[in-house]
Amino acid sequence: MIDPASQAQLKEAIADCIGTDQGVLDALREEIRPLKGATRRIQPRATTSISLVGTDGGNNQLQFDPFLIQ
Template sequence: MLDGEALAQIKELMERCMENDMILLDALRKEIGILRGNVRRIIPRSATSISLVATDGGNNKLKFDPFLVQIIRVVDSSNNEYYMDVITPTTKIEELNSRILNGNDSKLNSMKKMMEYLGIKDITKLSPMIRYNSPGKPVSPSWVQVYRELVEWATLFSIIREKDFWHRYAYCL
């Protein structure tokens, strides 16, 4: 469950991502604008034959998210939030790396702690799937899933290293 503060933080992070990616939306609009002159109206016509066709409506929906915004949030079953960030596939890796290592946001601490433990100062060293964005080249959105999995592992790593399990175990004896 998200409280008001978490929603406000997510909104702020999403707005920042969208501001950074506004160039992509402008490029899409420019690309589609060319088609404006080629649009033709479908005119009703009379028909003399009928064809029965079956179709499965299924679960149809239209989803338009030109920014491909991803909310990365790790929460346990007691609704304790361990990690929260908002990224897009075009998030600059340099900025993400800096946010993790230099930021004061406690929600990014587990990733920072894991990287420090491993002696890594660059997120691209954690996986070959996470690479710096090359200008003019398409960005693969698959790195976001890898980042999400790394965040989950970092959170588990942080919990295992910091939680006092022995105190609870001794109490049960």
């Protein structure tokens, strides 16, 4: 749980991470931009699916990606 007192500090840390990795994101966007014209729409299809669910034994790790902020 994020307490209100640390919210400003966390917001600043996220902004720093975004600023640090902005060059990486820009380079990736530049690299894939030429591929935009070669894309095709994936047509919807009906299928059957199953889901296998398991547990990780409590070894939970949260990976944060600052570029997925909405």
